[in-house]
Amino acid sequence: MYPQRTGLILWVSDLKQTKHLEKFGTIHYVSKRMNYVVLYMNAEKAEETTKAIQKLSFVKKIERSYRNEIRTEYNSNVPDKAKLYT
Known part of the structure; x- marks a missing residue:
């Protein structure tokens, strides 16, 4: 069915070159402020x-x-307290 996926967090020095990471997997998120990429x-x-x-x-x-x-x-x-008030 679906292959097992894993995620990697890549800390990078330059965000301009993150396009090169697309050949390794799917880029899920790019943080411009903290300079990291989440890759699956x-x-x-x-x-x-x-x-x-x-x-x-x-x-x-x-x-x-x-x-x-x-x-x-x-x-x-723990019992649900919402049920006590009905």
Whole structure:
């Protein structure tokens, strides 16, 4: 079905060259103020792609996004107070 995706946060020194990052994956967000780019790519090729991106001269640092590892299903043992007022 859909391939597993992973996100990378790329800290860059120059935003003019962020167009070159499109060949590595999908650019999701570019912060002009803090000079970083959020890039999504296939998880299978993430290691090879990270090594290739690190060699680019305008990339300062690469961080992995932990969005896939955050728990999104919540359970609450506290009773709902809205039901008390109805």
